Amino acid sequence: MFYREAGQFKTSYKADQAVFPIFQDKVFVAIWLLIGFVVIPMLANEYVFRAIFIPVIIMALAAIGLNLLVGYCGQVSLGSGAFMAVGAYAAYNFMIRIPDLNPLICFLLGGLSATVVGVIFGIPSLRIKGFYLAVATLALQFFTDWTFSRIDWFTNYTPSGSIAVQPVAVWGFVFDSPIRKYLLCLTVLVIFTIIAKNLVRGRIGRAWMATRDMDVAAEIIGIRPIFAKLSAFAVSSFFIGVAGALWAFVHLGSWEPLAFDINLSFSILFMVIIGGLGSIVGGMLGAAFITLLPLFLNQLPIWLGINMSTAMVSHLEYMIFGALIIFFLAVEPLGLARIWQITKEKLRLWPFPH
């Protein structure tokens, strides 16, 4: 009833090709932006920013990046943690080695370094597919783990191997309070989401999806596989690299190589799969789900007034978390994005049955 496109006629291809062709969607997105930029900063407290919003936003950025590669171009990658590490360490090195460089530029340079690594490690994708490619990207994960813990130059010879950074300051404006960090991350996420959406609805996105769905036919149409696959690796690694820099500088503040280990790669891949392959909003939903569910499960016994040891709670948390993931994949293999889409279709009639 409230969500239907009846009466909204498109008279130009421009209008028909808009990101949100339906009026209600535009309102909806505007409301979300309003909530994100105005309502949440007014209501939330420091803990909520630090534990929920900032990690979810940065992970959403990484998940969108990985989704471009896995969901849109069909190249499975287990190297996201490594790309985040490259982004973080590269940004750190640019920052300490080039004095007075704007941190935001350092983040972008970190992303670009991840791009270079991504393209190099994307080359195997020209010959191998599927699980084999996943294993090849796994090699990158071990390679970066080793590089950043063994080669001291990258950590600027700190004795412990861990890195601590000052709060990010841009033109004298210091992002030190959680609310400022939150707004910084949210702005970055919005900009990158727009870029991702623009890419996937244009020529390059179609080239990726064509390569994913039927690579032989794509090549016969004139899409060079080397271009499609490597550009997907490049853009995806850039996104993940920037997310890595944000994760290190804004969320963690101090970190060691373990912060970017294989578990992080798996988490991001789960976010993409549970959120929905080949969907931008899926990346965000998946990031929120995977980040928030453990927190929620952790708090649940307290809310319910059940007395349990913390060890028990954390064991249960893992078990229920795993079971829920399986449940979700069994019920809706296409992910949260698909559930969202079905909801939208249902909403066209709701609340009247006909």
Add this chain to the structure above:
Amino acid sequence: MNDNDRKLGPTLLKADNISLAFGGVKALTDISFEVKEREVLAIIGPNGAGKSSMLNVINGVYHPNAGSVTYKGTVRQQMKPHEAAKQGIARTFQNIALFKGMSVLDNIMTGRTLKMSAGFLAQCLYVGRARNEEIEHRKKVEEIIDFLQIQSIRKTPVGRLPYGLQKRVELGRALAAEPTLLLLDEPMAGMNIEEKEDMSRFILDVNDEFGTTIVLIEHDMGVVMDLSDRIVVLDYGKKIGDGTPAEIRNNKEVIDAYLGVSD
């Protein structure tokens, strides 16, 4: 026939002594034929005769072990499929090779990839060239959608469409590239009589309206005889016949190998 003489142009594609083998299996042996501009040429033959292999040689998926292909006057031995696409060779596949996760519109838009040129940054921001280009090409794609009468399904993901319509969308995707030479690999396989009639009409219209040269593989003899200007017959990788439908119908060797042994 007079009609044909007027329509046909100079030779567009010439295959010279093509041989192709996979290990010990000889797929094609010493095949030569030529295709004239605006001609509809059918390649027929029993299963495993090497028809699809021949198409794959023409658009560069396979590289022949011997012989050469001359296209638009240029001889070439090796060519990548995307280079063939650049030179105006488009094709459809025996088993549908559409991009299943994409809508009909996106599938056909993908067919126009080579005609687009917007830079990466413009695409990131969806401004300038990138945006205008999308709209400009959308117009072309809508013309193809109108031509194939698939307006009502333009936003449907192709995976949900019935078989006959998928075949039609695949033809649309090939047409989107505005090809000079269109290779159709069994465009009517698995269709009912009505769908076959529709598809035949589209093929003839493409040939007529756009002047596209067509090489098609088909098993339905009625369709082949009606559509094509000339027929090449393959059997076990060898060419055993080449001529107009009337000639092929009376060619003894062809009848023996394919249409049924005469006594």
